[in-house]
Amino acid sequence: MTPAAQALSEPELERHFEQVIERDQRIEPRDWMPDAYRKTLVRQVAQHAHSEIIGMQPEANWITRAPSLRRKAILLAKVQDEAGHGLYLYSATETLGADRTELTEKLIDSKQKYSSIFNYPTLNFADVGVIGWLVDGAAICNQVPLCRSSFGPYARGMVRICKEESFHQRQGFELLMTMMRGTDAQRRMVQDATDRWWWPSLMMFGPPDHDSPNTAQSMAWKIKRHTNDELRQRFVDMTVPQAEALGVTLPDPEISWNDERGHYDFGEIDWDEFKQVISGNGPCNAERLAHRRAAHEDGAWVREAAAAYAAKQHT
Ligand SMILES: [Fe+2]
Ligand SMILES: [Fe+2]
Numbered sequence: 001m002t003p004a005a006q007a008l009s010e011p012e013l014e015r016h017f018e019q020v021i022e023r024d025q026r027i028e029p030r031d032w033m034p035d036a037y038r039k040t041l042v043r044q045v046a047q048h049a050h051s052e053i054i055g056m057q058p059e060a061n062w063i064t065r066a067p068s069l070r071r072k073a074i075l076l077a078k079v080q081d082e083a084g085h086g087l088y089l090y091s092a093t094e095t096l097g098a099d100r101t102e103l104t105e106k107l108i109d110s111k112q113k114y115s116s117i118f119n120y121p122t123l124n125f126a127d128v129g130v131i132g133w134l135v136d137g138a139a140i141c142n143q144v145p146l147c148r149s150s151f152g153p154y155a156r157g158m159v160r161i162c163k164e165e166s167f168h169q170r171q172g173f174e175l176l177m178t179m180m181r182g183t184d185a186q187r188r189m190v191q192d193a194t195d196r197w198w199w200p201s202l203m204m205f206g207p208p209d210h211d212s213p214n215t216a217q218s219m220a221w222k223i224k225r226h227t228n229d230e231l232r233q234r235f236v237d238m239t240v241p242q243a244e245a246l247g248v249t250l251p252d253p254e255i256s257w258n259d260e261r262g263h264y265d266f267g268e269i270d271w272d273e274f275k276q277v278i279s280g281n282g283p284c285n286a287e288r289l290a291h292r293r294a295a296h297e298d299g300a301w302v303r304e305a306a307a308a309y310a311a312k313q314h315t
Pocket of ligand 2 (some may be wrong): 082136139164165168
């Protein structure tokens, strides 16, 4: 807090905070902010960080079985990027006063969530391409507006993350294009992976607007710029022509262009499935958390060694 800010009363500080938001300026870590704003951000950014870290697992499953050295190098780099995204985001939560160790403990104790999408299995190598195309594609739709989020460190972190996500999306699409130009068996793999990932990708945008109680406040604070349904529609509009270019069929017979709305219509999402997966009962929830917990425990000696080394440097 700056000396000038210390002299202000709480209502004055609150008015200043609201003016910053109104003018589309950024709130920085040392600025005064309402407790609820700080709490909302810690929760959102931590969930985002957890998603990046847990999101390494489904694709990492294929690193040892990538079909060529080139594909292995690409996949390794991509999974490593996701680790980097997680680390930037945990750093952003630290600027809000959160403790990274506590957040990791909340994740492995199931007290904080991560994106539902990473609780689905990766069954064939085309899944790697479809994750890049659809999952990173959906992540981009969600995250590009976050580059204008009102909290400075989060917004700035998202700029770099989005650049890498769009690279991920293109590598996924390129992999699928290559497979679609291959054998019938490869084309079937791409279609099978598309069938399995399409609906879970739509669920990545979260519950429908009428069932998303926190959206209004997050939008008023300009943490969020668009509603879940707006972003989902944007993703569908972007993806349908890409599916046509690839030559795959999206598993929804209700997809059709609506001239009046200027958007693609699409079918009803199975929200019961979403609720099941988000509450821990998806196909891979237990496996993902067990793996994360084991990695955390196996890494204890590294953290201890790093802390001991850092302490030595300061003496
Ligand atoms: Fe990422
Ligand atoms: Fe990514």
